[in-house]
Amino acid sequence: MTDEPDPERARDAALLAAYAAGDARAARSLVETHAPRALAVARRMLGSAAEAEEVAQEAMLRLWRIAPEWRAGEARISTWLYRVVANLCTDRLRRARTVPLPEGHDPPDERPGAVAGLIEGQRAAALARALADLPERQRLAVTLRHLEERPNPEIAAIMGLSVDAVESLQARGRKRLRALLAGTELNYHEG
Incomplete structure (x- = not known):
């Protein structure tokens, strides 16, 4: 760990304190900064835009609820928020495995309809399928590191x-992704 000040942590803590004091602009700034990343992680974990939006909204609501008790310097807001998103996604994934879908229910097709997006859509779908085949913890570790570019x-x-445990999860996840994506146009290359 370093003793250097963390400008992101200080900025976010100040914004959260301002929100707790009633500053709506501070809330907007926090949403603009953190909601897109929370949404992206949830979407990758769940594979559903609608469910991801619900998770991201719930995570932001939880942030607003804890704002008055937030102790600056103990944790980064982004770290706390990612953990909440991960826990909410894990809960949804567990419920989905135990509650069957109604008969005849097909999830909506969320692929882009334009021909120009077809190739990128196929690549994204291949990656999403491969990520979905990873165990939850490997999926989260790989998503946070390689797609969200968060430090270990x-x-x-x-x-x-x-x-060390995170690095192990990532290594196993990358190895499994390489195996799942072998033979597709989307070959996973570490880098």
Whole structure:
């Protein structure tokens, strides 16, 4: 760990304190900064835009609820928020495995309809399918590191694991992704 000040942490803590004091502009700034990333993680974890939006909204609501009690300096808001999103997604995934869909229910097709997006859509779909085949913890570790570009110490804090455990999950996840994507146009290359 370093003793250097963390400008993101200080800015976010100040914004959260301002929100707790009634500043709506501070809330908007926090939403603009953190909601898109929370939504992206939820979408990758759940594979559903609608469910991801619900998770991201719930996570932001939880942030607003804890605003008055937030202790600046103890954690980064982004780390706390990713952990909440991960927990909400895990809960939804577990419920989905135990509650069957009604007969005849087909999830909506969320692929882009334009021909120009077809190739990118196919690549994204291949990656989404491969990610969905990973165990939840590997999926989260790979998503946070390689798609959200979060550092391993932050991922460890989000997941409540050691950095070594996170690195192990990522290594196993990357290995499984390579195997799942072998032979497709979307070959996974570490880098």
